[in-house]
Amino acid sequence: MTALLREVETAQPLGFSVALYAANKRLQVVTLTAETIAAFDASIAQWPVQALEYKPFLRYAVADKLDAITGYTLGKFLNATMQDRNTGAFLLQYEGQPDIAAGELRTEFDIKLSTAVSHLVGLPNHDAMYGKYYARFTVLNDDNSDSYLRQAHRRMELHNDGTYVNERTDYVLMQKLGEAHMEGGDSLLLHVDDWADLDKFYRHPLAKKNIVWGAPKSKNVETKVEHAVFFEEDKNGKPHMLFIDQFAEPQNMTEGLYLYEMGKSLEEDENFFRVRLPVGTMLVIQNHCWLHGRDKFVAHPQLSRELLRQRGHFTR
Ligand SMILES: [Fe+2]
Incomplete structure (x- = not known):
């Protein structure tokens, strides 16, 4: 402190x-x-x-x-x-x-x-979903998209961004542009060093083994990438992480169970906290030492939330 x-x-x-x-x-x-x-x-x-x-x-x-x-x-x-x-x-x-x-x-x-x-x-990466250096998107009461990003009524599990792209995603900026009839839906944050089970998974034989990662169609990213969950260490030798439950494609039982246990551990960890973002405010996180997610919303027919995101890499 x-x-x-x-x-x-x-x-x-x-x-x-x-x-x-x-x-x-x-x-x-x-x-x-x-x-x-x-x-x-x-x-x-x-x-x-x-x-x-x-x-x-x-x-x-x-x-x-x-x-x-x-x-x-x-x-x-x-x-x-x-x-x-x-x-x-x-x-x-x-x-x-x-x-x-x-x-x-x-x-x-x-x-x-x-x-x-x-x-x-830093410098924002091109956002393939939106076609610009930033993405604007709306969360509504009903959504038929193929990932949990825009689905309101369920918790979006803790994850890192940039798992299925080749560019570095050192930071993520999330900004609230508008909101109506919203109850719940706070951002969730967990620092990697606050995760109680970090050592258990970081010392596991699969910690540094490549995993295949793909993306659903809506992301407009066709290729798959391979990297370990603990893909590098920072300048002080502490782990940087790249994990998301939805886009990992385990190739065998050992990988599947390692990732399953990891997702379960992250969801059960009690050291996360909630952040409410009023309209106009933004949250910026170092993507490799913070996991982020979103709490569930209460259903409302006119529910709407507009968000902006920029994901980029450090330049200095
Ligand atoms: Fe995310």
């Missing part, structure tokens, strides 16, 4: 504040001030989201505008948080309102903000 507190002190935030999330002090809660938001809004108003989509370098320009407003303390703090295994996650929210009415323009502002944040910590 001393290390976590030191991180906050040395960053000397300007134009934002930092607190530790009550349910788990690894998670850093970053709040941009109303002045920061107003200045950011004014400095990027010239660029609609479409401009950011067409010209990748504008995404960095937007990120730099935000960082400059904070005297370049925000980028430093966010990167230090992501590079420190003991934290590796932040929830970013803001005070005040941009000078924009609710609706699509407000959503555009939120997308520009998450674009800035994402480009301060």
Whole structure:
């Protein structure tokens, strides 16, 4: 804990504040001030989201505008948080309102903000499902999709992203763009080091053995990839993980039972915690030392939730 507190002190935030999330002090809660938001809004108003989509370098320009407003303390703090295994996650929210009415323009502002944040910590990968550097998708009461991503009424089990692609997925950004008639459905988080059974699975003979991973059709990813669940160690020799129950394709009984036991252990682990994301806020996690999921919702005919996600790799 001393290390976590030191991180906050040395960053000397300007134009934002930092607190530790009550349910788990690894998670850093970053709040941009109303002045920061107003200045950011004014400095990027010239660029609609479409401009950011067409010209990748504008995404960095937007990120730099935000960082400059904070005297370049925000980028430093966010990167230090992501590079420190003991934290590796932040929830970013803001005070005040941009000078924009609710609706699509407000959503555009939120997308520009998450674009800035994402480009301060790395570079988002192309999202094959949505065809852009980010994905927007809606969760409704009824859904017939072929994965649990958009299905409301069941818990989406704890997992890492990027299991079935070849690109590195060092971080995941999840942003709430809109919500109506929603009860439940909080994000679930479990740090790999807080998982009670980590040693049991990390010391298992299959821990470093390649597993085949595929994806359902909707993901628009045809090829299969192979990697171990514990595919690498970080700079301090601690395990990085890539696991998701739905997309693992075990080739024999031994692999099948190893993965089955792992999924069961993760679901029964009591060290996870819930995070509620109000509209406009985002959660950013180091994908290889955090597992994430989503709690189930209460059914409602007009239930709707719009989300944005960016998944990317670190560039420094
Ligand atoms: Fe995910």
